[in-house]
Amino acid sequence: MHHDDPAGPPVIITSTNRFGHDQAHPDEVLADPMELLAAWLPANDDELRPLMTLTTIGADGYPDSRSVLLSDHDERGITFHTDARTRKARELAADGRVSIVVAWVEHARQLTIAGDAEQVPAEEAAAVFRARSRYLQLLAWMNSSELAQLPRAERVARWEAFAAAHPEGELDAPPHWVGYRVRPRRLTFWRGDLEGPSNRVEYTRDADDDWTAVRLPG
Numbered sequence: 001m002h003h004d005d006p007a008g009p010p011v012i013i014t015s016t017n018r019f020g021h022d023q024a025h026p027d028e029v030l031a032d033p034m035e036l037l038a039a040w041l042p043a044n045d046d047e048l049r050p051l052m053t054l055t056t057i058g059a060d061g062y063p064d065s066r067s068v069l070l071s072d073h074d075e076r077g078i079t080f081h082t083d084a085r086t087r088k089a090r091e092l093a094a095d096g097r098v099s100i101v102v103a104w105v106e107h108a109r110q111l112t113i114a115g116d117a118e119q120v121p122a123e124e125a126a127a128v129f130r131a132r133s134r135y136l137q138l139l140a141w142m143n144s145s146e147l148a149q150l151p152r153a154e155r156v157a158r159w160e161a162f163a164a165a166h167p168e169g170e171l172d173a174p175p176h177w178v179g180y181r182v183r184p185r186r187l188t189f190w191r192g193d194l195e196g197p198s199n200r201v202e203y204t205r206d207a208d209d210d211w212t213a214v215r216l217p218g
């Protein structure tokens, strides 16, 4: 499904900066910040997904960042999906430590996450694929490095041929489709304030799975 905005081009990546809702009393420290993460994020069944910046550790030791869609979330963590042949997948195989930023600029909110990424079972990843838009399903199938070398006209022709051969609703996840769940060890909630300074609450998980909170300047 395309979400056409008369003022702009059609949205094909289906990302959103929709904000869920905040806790009633932002100064109140929570026993479980995963509940606040769930409140800030849009619902899992919303086709429009939040965009996040995902940083992995490069083979050369440099941080390596890119945007990905946040696929879903639950009490265990958040998931994202990608192609097993990508650099991020190679990096994650070597080192699962990641850093993530989700920013809602219009709402003056930012969530940063440090955690560990682990692959999700294939059937879980396949279910997320089925919920992706037609465009993103085709992209997952057609996003090979071989195709990337071809001139645009040829890439478009191959895309059209593949789409014609695979009607909407019939595509399952390609073999290289892979999902990761990030289990947060640190969650930082940043809030802007029209009437005062911005403020952060940072939660860190300990070995017993309990969370400690500290309040930080913006």
Ligand SMILES: Cc1cc2nc3c(=O)[nH]c(=O)nc-3n(C[C@H](O)[C@H](O)[C@H](O)COP(=O)(O)O)c2cc1C
Binding pocket: 013, 015, 051, 064, 065, 066, 067, 068, 069, 070, 080, 081, 082, 083, 086, 087, 088, 089
């Ligand atoms: C709005 C937007 C959404 C994107 N969503 C994803 C995604 O969900 N999964 C993904 O693998 N790449 C996504 N990408 C592409 C990545 O940013 C990146 O170019 C690609 O995954 C290759 O990254 P790597 O070589 O660092 O592994 C998205 C890009 C943009 C701009």
